[in-house]
Amino acid sequence: MQLNISVCSLMSRPRARGSRPGGAPGRAAQNPPVAFPGAAAKGGRGKTRGEAGGWTRLALPALAGFALATGVAASGLLGPAELLVRDAVLRAAPIRPATRVAAVLVDEEAIRRAGPWPWPRARLALLVDAVRAAGARGVAVDLLLPDAREGDEELAAALSRGPSVLAAAGDDRGGWLLPAPLLGAAAGAAHVVFDLDRDGVVRRVHATRELGGRSLTALPVAAARLLDEGLPVPVGRVLRPGFRAGRSVRAVGASELLGGAGAPGVLRGRLVVVGASAAGIGDRVVSPVSSGGSPQPGALVQAATAEAILTGDLLRPAAPLSAGGIAGLLVLVGEALRRRLRKAGALAPAAVVLLPLPLAAAALLLARVELPALAIGLAALVVATGSALGEGRRLRRATTDAAARVRELEALSARLDEARRADAEARRVVAHELRTPLTSVRGLAQLLSGFDLSDAERKRVAGMVVEEASRLSEMVEALLDLERLKLRELRSVAVPVDLSRLVAGRVSVLGEGSGRDVRASLADGLLVLGDAALLSRVVDNLVGNALKFAPASEPVDVTLRRSAPGRVELAVRDRGPGVPAVERREVFRRFSRGSGAAVPGLGLGLALVAEVAAWHGGAAACEEAEGGGSLFTVTLPAAEGPGGGERSA
Structure with a gap:
């Protein structure tokens, strides 16, 4: 029974440092949990950084x-659009009535x-x-009168009776194509050159x-200065009339005034x-x-501009x-709303493209x-679409x-399940494999103690006990070697190993x-990073396994070569x-032995080979020679390392 207890103790898993048998916590287990440096920052500094990052994510689209x-x-x-x-x-704006200007059209x-x-x-x-008699405060004649003709004296006199201005154009x-001299002396000259945009629409005029x-x-x-002499002349500036009253300028036919009917209510003041306007x-x-x-008479456009x-x-x-700035503000607001209202995020691009239209109209x-x-x-x-696409x-x-x-968690879970199953199976196999030598030792011990044996029989039975105990010790040591392998990291113990020299030895x-x-x-010169003692065990197990199963008259071949760039292959053939x-x-699983194995063994040698190879980042395989x-x-x-030469032994 003492032997059984020792073996079970050896096969138990290593306890965490500070724990005691029976589950009682040791001093280390009673220590309070360690607070990680980043944990306290979650509610304080971490939140501030998150807010700063959020503002940065808002500011970048706004700047764009x-x-x-x-x-x-x-x-x-x-521009044209x-x-x-x-x-x-x-055109959609409410019509504003014209209160300061009217037109008389021929x-x-x-x-x-x-x-x-x-x-x-x-x-x-x-x-x-007639226009003056109707109460007009000023007269602007939008007719080109450049040449001197009969009746200029009468027209000049009519113009000089009140504020007047005459049209001039480029030749x-x-x-300049200026008014005739008598007319120009009676009234000032002003240009009537329209500034047409590329689509032929008058939207501006040079002052x-x-x-x-x-x-x-x-x-x-x-003309406007005829009514308000205090109006400044914006020299060199381009004026952009709003034409809010352009459709309400009152137009009176010249025939009404020349016929004596007059239009005092329309033109007064x-x-x-x-x-x-005639064709x-x-x-x-x-x-x-x-x-x-549709085109309008130029006089009406001049009147609407005045x-x-x-x-x-x-x-x-x-x-x-x-x-x-307005675009940046719109993007900023849109991004903030989209981030706050995730479900409405798809509406942000439509909102930002439609909002500028009413904003511009206002x-x-x-x-x-x-x-x-x-x-x-x-x-x-x-920007909003790009941000949405980026999001x-x-x-x-x-x-x-x-x-x-x-998927990684599922794979990890599957591996853990497989590891648990493998662990349970390993425990079952270990228990089964240990039971046989323990049963033999117990039976032999009972034979020694319960029967009167001759000296020769006693020696034979004692030798069998020693043999079974040695087998049991060998099995336990092999299992411990495999378990210790899981607790070591290759990076912490690996050193350059001359595998060529090790295998040769x-x-x-x-x-x-x-x-x-x-x-x-x-x-020659093939190097690996690893543990020389474990690699020696690999060579010993592979060669020992080949010697065990090959006929005594047949040789065993050992080959070491560079199989591929960055890979070294050790091959043993029986x-x-x-x-x-x-x-x-x-055959690489623990306690697994081939169905045709006729020689004794523990079934752990090839398992050690496979697990040591995997620990070194490699793999073990078996195939038919x-x-x-x-x-x-x-x-x-x-x-x-250099590598490449070959030697035979």
């Missing part, structure tokens, strides 16, 4: 939106009643006087323009622009508020940096600021990583010790009965 919107707005890439959006907003009815165009200057003088020689060394004020500016005379242009995009100047309805474009109508809505929306959409990629990556972790010893023919073909194919993997017998191979990772 700022940069993109600023660049697009400054480059003007979306931005103008279309601006025009649509102006229309088809006037041509039919007063005669064909051009009219005599005297008739134009009558028209100007073919790069100069002053210079040709031939002379600068003229724009007709709407000069206003600036009146006199021009032509074939006068110019026609398209403004942002033109109905259906109304905008007098009422302060002038637009100013937003700076590209302002557009970038800025245009309330603050008279032209925001590049498309540049802002595009930048915000690109999607991160989620997919996290999902993939989580799935990989799940062991082959020489084993061959001479057995008196058998052990032939070796070994490459000419014995061989191992059936179905058992070639099982060419010509019969078995070929056992052990493949190990090679260390840096």
Whole structure:
């Protein structure tokens, strides 16, 4: 019974340091749990870092939106489309009544009643006087009168009776086509040159323009100053009228005034622009508020521009940096909402592209600021979409990583289950294998104590006890060697081992010790990182196993070579009965012996070979040798070394 207790003690698992038999905790087990450095930071510093990281993740998309919107707005890439959006907003805005300006037009009815165009200057003088008689505070004549003609004196007199301005345009020689001298002396000259955008729409006018060394004020500016002399002349600036009252400028036919009916209620107290709208005379242009995009008489557009100047309805474009700031703010808000409301994250791109449109409309109508809505929306959409796609990629990556972790955990769980099953099986096998020698020892001991034996029989029985005890000790030592292997790390004990020299030495010893023919073909200088004592056990077990199963007259071949880049292969070939194919993997399990094994053994030698090879990062295998017998191979990772030559023993 004492022997049984000792063996069980040897086979028990190592206890944790500080534990006591029976489960009573030792001093080390009673110590309080150790607090890891990062644990306390979770609620404090870790939270602060997380918040800082969150703000950084919000700030980066916002900066990207700022940069993109600023660049697009400054480059003007979306300029034509931005103008279309601006025009649509102006057309959709409520019509504001024109209160400061009206127009008198020479229309088809006037041509039919007063005669064909051009009219005599005297008739134009009558028209100007009729306009003044209707109560106009100033008259702007949007008709080119460059040449001197009969009746200039009468027209000049009519113009000089009140504030007046005449139209001038550029000529073919790069100069101004100014009013006739008498007319120019009676009224100031102002240019009527429209600034057309690429789509042919008038959206802006130069407050002053210079040709031939002379600068003229724009007709709407000069006309507005007839009513308000305090209005400054913005020299060199481009004016952008809002045309909020462009569709409500009252137009009176010239025939109504020349016929004596008059229109005091319409023209009284206003600036009146006199021009032509009949087909074939006068110019026609398209403004942002033109109905259906149809051209309007130039006089009406000049009148609407003057109304905008007098009422302060002038637009100013937003700076590209302002557009970038708005885009960055939109992206920042969108990112914050998307992160807070995960379920609504997919709506963030749509929200950021739609929000700039009402924002630009409000800025245009309330603050008279032209925001590049498309540049802002595009930048915000690109950044928000990119951020959403990046978040999607991160989620997919996290999902993939989580799935990989799940697979790893499942594999680990499977390995643990397999290890538990293997451990239970090992315990069962160990108990079974130990029972046989223990039973033999107990039976022999009972024989010695219970029977009167002769000296010869007593010696024979005692020898059998010693033999069984030695077998039991050998088995326990082999099992302990295998168990100790699990508790060691290769990196902590590995040293460069000259495997060529080690194998040569062991082959020489084993061959001479057995008196058998052990032939070796070994490459020189093959190094591995490992434990020399364990590698010697591998060679001893493989060669010993071959000598055990091979006929005494047959040699055993030992080969050591570099099998592949970075790999070394040790091969031992015998000419014995061989191992059936179905058992070639099982022979490396503990206490496993081939079905055809006719010689005694513990079934632990090849298990030690396999486990030592695996511990070194290699593997053991068994296959049928060419010509019969078995070929056992052990493949190990090679260390840096020369290697390559071959020697025979």
